[in-house]
Amino acid sequence: MLDLIVRGGKLVTPEGVRQADLAVAEGRIVQIAPEITEPARQEIRAEGLHVFPGLIDVHVHFNEPGRAHWEGIASGSAALAAGGGTAFFDMPLNSLPCTLDAPSFDQKLAAMRASSYTDFALWGGLTPGNLEHLPELAERGVIGFKAFMSNSGLPEFPPCDDGSLYEGMRIAARLGLPVAVHAESEALTAHFTQQKRRQGQTTWRDYLASRPVFTELEAIQRALLLAQETGCKLHIVHISSGAGVALAAEARARGVDVSLETCPHYLAFTEEDLERLGAVGKCAPPLRSREQQTLLWNQVLQGQVDIVASDHSPSPPEMKQGQDFFAMWGGIAGVQSTLAVLLTEGWQQRGLALERLAALLSANPARRFGLVGKGLLAEGYEADFALVDLQQTHTLKPQNLRYRHPISPYLGRSFVGVVRETWLRGQRVYALGKIEKPSEVRLLKGTIPFETAP
Ligand SMILES: NC(=O)N[C@H]1NC(=O)NC1=O
Ligand SMILES: [Zn+2]
Numbered sequence: 001m002l003d004l005i006v007r008g009g010k011l012v013t014p015e016g017v018r019q020a021d022l023a024v025a026e027g028r029i030v031q032i033a034p035e036i037t038e039p040a041r042q043e044i045r046a047e048g049l050h051v052f053p054g055l056i057d058v059h060v061h062f063n064e065p066g067r068a069h070w071e072g073i074a075s076g077s078a079a080l081a082a083g084g085g086t087a088f089f090d091m092p093l094n095s096l097p098c099t100l101d102a103p104s105f106d107q108k109l110a111a112m113r114a115s116s117y118t119d120f121a122l123w124g125g126l127t128p129g130n131l132e133h134l135p136e137l138a139e140r141g142v143i144g145f146k147a148f149m150s151n152s153g154l155p156e157f158p159p160c161d162d163g164s165l166y167e168g169m170r171i172a173a174r175l176g177l178p179v180a181v182h183a184e185s186e187a188l189t190a191h192f193t194q195q196k197r198r199q200g201q202t203t204w205r206d207y208l209a210s211r212p213v214f215t216e217l218e219a220i221q222r223a224l225l226l227a228q229e230t231g232c233k234l235h236i237v238h239i240s241s242g243a244g245v246a247l248a249a250e251a252r253a254r255g256v257d258v259s260l261e262t263c264p265h266y267l268a269f270t271e272e273d274l275e276r277l278g279a280v281g282k283c284a285p286p287l288r289s290r291e292q293q294t295l296l297w298n299q300v301l302q303g304q305v306d307i308v309a310s311d312h313s314p315s316p317p318e319m320k321q322g323q324d325f326f327a328m329w330g331g332i333a334g335v336q337s338t339l340a341v342l343l344t345e346g347w348q349q350r351g352l353a354l355e356r357l358a359a360l361l362s363a364n365p366a367r368r369f370g371l372v373g374k375g376l377l378a379e380g381y382e383a384d385f386a387l388v389d390l391q392q393t394h395t396l397k398p399q400n401l402r403y404r405h406p407i408s409p410y411l412g413r414s415f416v417g418v419v420r421e422t423w424l425r426g427q428r429v430y431a432l433g434k435i436e437k438p439s440e441v442r443l444l445k446g447t448i449p450f451e452t453a454p
């Protein structure tokens with residue numbers, strides 16, 4: 001007996017969109033066919049709806065333990081599910097302690113198991129002070145190591161100097177795990193920041209001027225060189241500029257093992273929007289010019305960007321206020337809106353094919369990080385999916401947001417598509433505004449072997 005049949009939905013598969021029935025047993029997709037006649041315990045009618053693979057957001061900061069007043073695992077993962085997501089990779093910082101060794105990993109894992117509505121993976125931190133702890137983090141099952149090349153905004157997570165990044169990449173290469181970098185030059189951004197602040201220039205325009213595109217390019221270039229030299233798998237998070245993507249794509253063409261991530265906010269906003277958004281739109285790297293955004297969109301459409309992730313990094317409202325733009329928290333709250341942004345700005349407005357959209361949000365994250373059985377609507381894969389009505393539109397209101405604080409640059413914006421339901425391994429976790437706890441959530445580990453020859 002089957003557990004579930006999803007009837008007559010338009011399935012978004014790598015081969016394109018096709019209308020079919022989808023059958024689930026024991027949490028997996030067991031059959032996809034024009035008409036499934038076997039009996040099932042439950043049926044859902046999906047005629048007129050699209051069925052997307054569940055989003056896998058490889059970049060969020062849910063900040064728990066320690067800073068649940070900024071966000072939280074329950075609120076953050078509920079927001080993800082409300083946006084069609086079924087798994088997230090939590091960053092090793094903004095939580096207290098940061099995920100820098102085995103005990104802090106264990107603490108975060110316990111918090112995740114207690115509160116998450118979806119599956120998850122954990123990034124371990126790579127900082128100058130924890131190189132000797134990388135092997136124990138690998139044994140625990142981190143998905144990779146995250147390093148900052150510039151100030152993280154938090155003293156407890158210091159950036160890597162070149163030497164530490166090089167050594168960390170050597171260790172990561174030996175362990176078979178990727179290194180993710182926040183690529184902005186500390187030397188240059190610190191220089192421009194001090195220059196501006198010394199002159200009392202602290203507006204949003206001054207903040208933009210302190211982090212020009214070339215400060216991102218310089219760090220990307222250096223990370224690529226170090227990855228090439230050490231043989232480490234590199235993932236560049238939140239590339240904000242078309243120029244940055246071009247640089248990394250060139251290196252990939254020469255054989256560097258690098259994956260490229262951008263975020264919905266770089267695709268949805270430009271620097272001119274900062275005047276209106278204020279601190280709600282502050283992030284690092286910052287929003288870019290229309291020209292850089294156009295280039296970035298073309299690269300997304302041409303398949304040069306691998307992954308779109310939210311970099312959801314909110315703070316309490318009081319940290320987003322004041323006169324000094326440099327002093328405010330930098331981070332965008334967006335984990336609930338990724339699919340909505342790509343459907344509207346990508347599919348509707350720029351002709352991004354739905355199967356390419358699903359590759360950016362689900363299949364590529366699963367493939368790059370070795371999540372076997374995740375990220376596709378195909379037989380044998382886990383039954384993680386979202387039912388989406390593309391006939392409907394919606395305008396994002398504060399009461400729709402499931403975040404700890406109802407703050408988001410997308411408030412008031414209209415989007416095509418409404419997520420009706422989200423299912424994790426054959427269990428409904430979200431339906432029409434209501435969130436439900438699944439019987440089990442899992443720590444996802446990559447299948448890359450972490451003990452390879454030295
Ligand atoms: N610490 C932290 O979450 N920083 C993030 N925020 C942001 O805008 N960029 C980041 O790297
Ligand atoms: Zn970052």
Ligand SMILES: [Zn+2]
Nearest residue numbers: 059091311313
């Ligand atoms: Zn981040």
